Amino acid sequence: MLKGWPETDELKKMLLEQVSSFARAEIATKAKELDETARFPTEIVKKLGEMGLMGMMVPEQWGGAGMDAVSYAMAMEEVSAACASTGVIMSVNNSLVCAPLLAFGTDAQKAKYLVALAGGEKLGCFALSEPGYGSDPAGLKCHAAKVEGGYKINGTKNWITNGREADYCILFATLDASLRHKGICAFVVDTKLKGYQVAKLEHKLGICASSTAQLFFDDVFVPDECLLGKEGQGLKVALNTLDGGRIGIASQALGIARCALDASKQFALEREQFGAPIAKLQAIQFFIADMATRLQGARLLTWCAARNKDLGLGYTKEAAMAKLAAAEAAMWIATKAIQVHGGYGYTKDYVVERNFRDAKITEIYEGTSEIQRLVIASQELAG
Ligand SMILES: Cc1cc2nc3c(=O)[nH]c(=O)nc-3n(C[C@H](O)[C@H](O)[C@H](O)COP(=O)(O)OP(=O)(O)OC[C@H]3O[C@@H](n4cnc5c(N)ncnc54)[C@H](O)[C@@H]3O)c2cc1C
Numbered sequence: 001m002l003k004g005w006p007e008t009d010e011l012k013k014m015l016l017e018q019v020s021s022f023a024r025a026e027i028a029t030k031a032k033e034l035d036e037t038a039r040f041p042t043e044i045v046k047k048l049g050e051m052g053l054m055g056m057m058v059p060e061q062w063g064g065a066g067m068d069a070v071s072y073a074m075a076m077e078e079v080s081a082a083c084a085s086t087g088v089i090m091s092v093n094n095s096l097v098c099a100p101l102l103a104f105g106t107d108a109q110k111a112k113y114l115v116a117l118a119g120g121e122k123l124g125c126f127a128l129s130e131p132g133y134g135s136d137p138a139g140l141k142c143h144a145a146k147v148e149g150g151y152k153i154n155g156t157k158n159w160i161t162n163g164r165e166a167d168y169c170i171l172f173a174t175l176d177a178s179l180r181h182k183g184i185c186a187f188v189v190d191t192k193l194k195g196y197q198v199a200k201l202e203h204k205l206g207i208c209a210s211s212t213a214q215l216f217f218d219d220v221f222v223p224d225e226c227l228l229g230k231e232g233q234g235l236k237v238a239l240n241t242l243d244g245g246r247i248g249i250a251s252q253a254l255g256i257a258r259c260a261l262d263a264s265k266q267f268a269l270e271r272e273q274f275g276a277p278i279a280k281l282q283a284i285q286f287f288i289a290d291m292a293t294r295l296q297g298a299r300l301l302t303w304c305a306a307r308n309k310d311l312g313l314g315y316t317k318e319a320a321m322a323k324l325a326a327a328e329a330a331m332w333i334a335t336k337a338i339q340v341h342g343g344y345g346y347t348k349d350y351v352v353e354r355n356f357r358d359a360k361i362t363e364i365y366e367g368t369s370e371i372q373r374l375v376i377a378s379q380e381l382a383g
Contacts, residue, residue, distance in 0.1 A: 125163050145175075161211070243319045256359045334352065
């Protein structure tokens with residue numbers, strides 16, 4: 001995987017070897033049980049924190065590992081190849097929680113929240129979506145009323161990854177819904193505050209070991225110092241954050257796809273029909289060739305987006321392309337992986353069944369594939 005990529009310096013190779021061997025020994029071995037029991041992998045998340053993987057791109061000064069986005073993408077692929085649920089838990093904390101605190105937080109907010117989140121002692125969630133507002137977050141209704149010394153928050157958030165386990169929540173609420181994006185504010189909220197409620201947990205098709213919660217905010221008093229960025233800047237915080245998040249989800253999709261491809265190659269070499277391994281059949285060889293090609297194409301798009309981010313170049317379009325390509329590659333590859341496995345692939349005895357269920361979400365969250373196309377088209381047509 002590393003061969004031929006100019007940025008794979010010694011440090012990255014060492015990191016990758018460490019993450020890869022941990023993922024194979026400690027995550028992949030538990031992934032089936034985690035999926036079947038929908039158990040949050042507390043002990044794995046703790047270890048990821050100790051390894052510096054929960055705040056990879058945060059400078060050491062603020063508790064992180066001080067790595068770049070290409071390294072983050074590579075580590076996310078390794079972890080997600082072992083367990084996509086663990087991948088999304090890691091991605092949310094890195095991309096959707098640490099990143100906005102680093103980009104928009106005051107030094108006091110970084111000292112109070114970011115250090116613990118990036119170091120893995122605390123876990124975060126990102127609460128943008130609502131029951132009526134997913135692709136169109138500018139219309140969100142969760143309300144922040146200005147009161148003395150802070151804000152009173154009331155409203156409902158849907159589909160919040162890590163919502164049950166999180167210590168801190170990056171929350172988006174509006175001062176006045178009629179102002180659309182101009183009224184939205186971002187806050188960092190302590191989930192122990194009175195009025196923060198986990199109202200419902202979703203039973204999902206895939207990524208079953210990660211929690212997806214509906215949250216109620218019932219008169220939650222959030223002090224002034226928890227405003228992240230300025231009043232009315234919330235949607236900018238959200239969209240800027242999601243650009244980086246899409247590199248994480250693209251990498252998660254790469255991991256799922258790689259796992260499905262590896263399983264298919266192994267199966268094709270072992271399974272015999274008509275007196276020979278099915279890998280000898282050209283039909284199966286073509287599946288494997290197309291799977292590998294789509295995976296590598298998506299990986300290069302993902303690393304290009306990450307590299308743009310590292311170089312301080314624009315990466316909104318590149319991240320959308322990466323997420324679109326990687327998510328669709330993962331879904332396609334997981335589908336073909338089941339085909340290569342025949343009837344065995346349709347059972348829970350083979351990992352490709354889980355890959356197929358896990359792949360689907362990458363086409364939906366952090367912007368559906370349709371929304372990625374809108375982002376790409378608007379940038380292309382803008383000239
Ligand atoms: C497991 C899971 C975890 C999630 N985690 C989080 C989280 O941690 N934090 C968070 O804030 N959110 C989270 N989400 C929410 C997720 O980001 C949204 O589900 C997603 O953005 C889509 O919104 P929606 O479900 O409301 O669908 P809708 O926006 O209602 O879309 C429905 C369909 O219409 C299409 N569509 C909508 N608008 C357009 C358009 N303009 N052009 C073309 N097609 C369009 C969509 O592509 C989709 O096919 C999560 C969701 C899931 C399922």
